[in-house]
Amino acid sequence: MSPSKQIESPDGRVGVLLVGLGAVATTFVAGVESIRRGLAKPIGSVSQMQTIRLGKRTDAREPRIRDFVPLADLDQLVFGAWDPIPDDAYESAAKASVLSSSDLEPIADFMKSVRPMPAVFDQRYVRRLAGENVKQGANKRELAEQLREDIRRFREDNACDRLVMIWCASTEVYMREGPAHESLDAFEKAMEANDDAIAPSMLYAYAAIMEGVPYANGAPNLNVDIAALRELAQDRGVPVAGKDFKTGQTLMKTIIAPGLKARLLGLSGWFSTNILGNRDGEVLDDPESFRTKEESKLSVLEYILQPSLYPQLYEDFYHKVRINYYPPRKDNKEGWDNLDIFGWLGYPMQIKIDFLCRDSILAAPLVLDLILFLDLAQRAGMHGIQEWLSFYFKSPMTLPSLYPEHDLFIQLMKLKNTLRFLKGEEQITHLGLDYYD
Numbered sequence: 001m002s003p004s005k006q007i008e009s010p011d012g013r014v015g016v017l018l019v020g021l022g023a024v025a026t027t028f029v030a031g032v033e034s035i036r037r038g039l040a041k042p043i044g045s046v047s048q049m050q051t052i053r054l055g056k057r058t059d060a061r062e063p064r065i066r067d068f069v070p071l072a073d074l075d076q077l078v079f080g081a082w083d084p085i086p087d088d089a090y091e092s093a094a095k096a097s098v099l100s101s102s103d104l105e106p107i108a109d110f111m112k113s114v115r116p117m118p119a120v121f122d123q124r125y126v127r128r129l130a131g132e133n134v135k136q137g138a139n140k141r142e143l144a145e146q147l148r149e150d151i152r153r154f155r156e157d158n159a160c161d162r163l164v165m166i167w168c169a170s171t172e173v174y175m176r177e178g179p180a181h182e183s184l185d186a187f188e189k190a191m192e193a194n195d196d197a198i199a200p201s202m203l204y205a206y207a208a209i210m211e212g213v214p215y216a217n218g219a220p221n222l223n224v225d226i227a228a229l230r231e232l233a234q235d236r237g238v239p240v241a242g243k244d245f246k247t248g249q250t251l252m253k254t255i256i257a258p259g260l261k262a263r264l265l266g267l268s269g270w271f272s273t274n275i276l277g278n279r280d281g282e283v284l285d286d287p288e289s290f291r292t293k294e295e296s297k298l299s300v301l302e303y304i305l306q307p308s309l310y311p312q313l314y315e316d317f318y319h320k321v322r323i324n325y326y327p328p329r330k331d332n333k334e335g336w337d338n339l340d341i342f343g344w345l346g347y348p349m350q351i352k353i354d355f356l357c358r359d360s361i362l363a364a365p366l367v368l369d370l371i372l373f374l375d376l377a378q379r380a381g382m383h384g385i386q387e388w389l390s391f392y393f394k395s396p397m398t399l400p401s402l403y404p405e406h407d408l409f410i411q412l413m414k415l416k417n418t419l420r421f422l423k424g425e426e427q428i429t430h431l432g433l434d435y436y437d
């Protein structure tokens, strides 16, 4: 065993700043409040339910993660949000209709108390959305300063000891990293010049890092992954993570593809299509927002299957992803996958998946874990990109010189080994030869 890292106490109030108070954010807040009142269980949350093996298999040490590392308790969380739509969390959750009224009504008072602050919003970056709860400012830098004031005010009004911010807002249009994103100096000048290269999401990330607040991006748009903000986070000692919550179809892909590769089954094509009818689906109906999502969804197979190492199995496999906006489905997405695979002597086979899932139900526990783990990371003195949180994302953030790890099982091992490392416990290698000595 190596010495445990110095980790500050988790005591105190933790402010959770949600950018976007839509389906995912309200399902998360409602879930936390229901759990706090003993009305629900934290199903799907690694931080709350998963155990971690310590030492040898014969040691019988398998504590829950929450009992192993010092995490904030759900009772310590206080919620704040920004949204261009002025609905409080109750109204927004009712409109999103993820939760039934039998779950929402018992916590209605609490949900009504979470009201969004005016947002930094510009329709050019999210075209299918309009809202009047929006900040005005002479330029983007001034808007970022207003966000920083909001953060400070929230901290003070709610007597928070620490804060975490998470982007749960709509997917912005497709953007590429350019000169305005290369350095902090270029970024700040671009904010002052109202450069189009600076999206609203980047102003939130900038404000969070400047205020020393850990930040995660749950959507696929270009954001805290630009060089200027990555470096700012590193320099200021702020943990950041992203991007695009790994739920639904991509979750399935990163469970199944490692299995195919492990058994050396070839892939000639993987066709994925979805129907969904929530606001997210409406935003993604815009080709520019979909392009952002498409890039995030397409990359996972390439990285997991490694066609350059296994050309006979994975070279030129055809991969297509479609999202279709279909209002009657609301948040209850249906994702179909057809996989054309091949085995011994090249004989073809097919796998069909029909996943009737609930997007926000899958995303909410990820929001909770990210908040608690980012808060832990900050107290443990970790800063910059938190690659050990790849488990939660479709497009995990890494240093540009590294490729992301997409395999869900490797990601989970990485997460648990990071927790073992923080506590000075041995890494689990699964070698196990010593049992037979």
Ligand SMILES: NC(=O)c1ccc[n+]([C@@H]2O[C@H](COP(=O)([O-])OP(=O)(O)OC[C@H]3O[C@@H](n4cnc5c(N)ncnc54)[C@H](O)[C@@H]3O)[C@@H](O)[C@H]2O)c1
Pocket (backbone or CB within 6 Å): 019, 020, 021, 022, 023, 024, 025, 082, 083, 084, 085, 096, 119, 120, 121, 122, 126, 129, 131, 167, 168, 169, 170, 171, 172, 200, 201, 218, 219, 220, 244, 245, 246, 247, 248, 278, 279, 280, 283, 359, 360, 362, 363
């Ligand atoms: N639910 C999932 O499974 C899942 C998975 C991966 C990623 N995501 C992403 O998470 C995000 C949230 O999903 P959702 O279903 O809650 O969407 P939603 O449309 O219900 O909520 C998004 C909210 O963000 C607000 N918003 C837009 N621009 C904003 C801005 N500049 N500042 C503040 N608020 C802003 C919108 O008004 C809306 O209320 C989307 O980007 C989605 O692509 C969701």
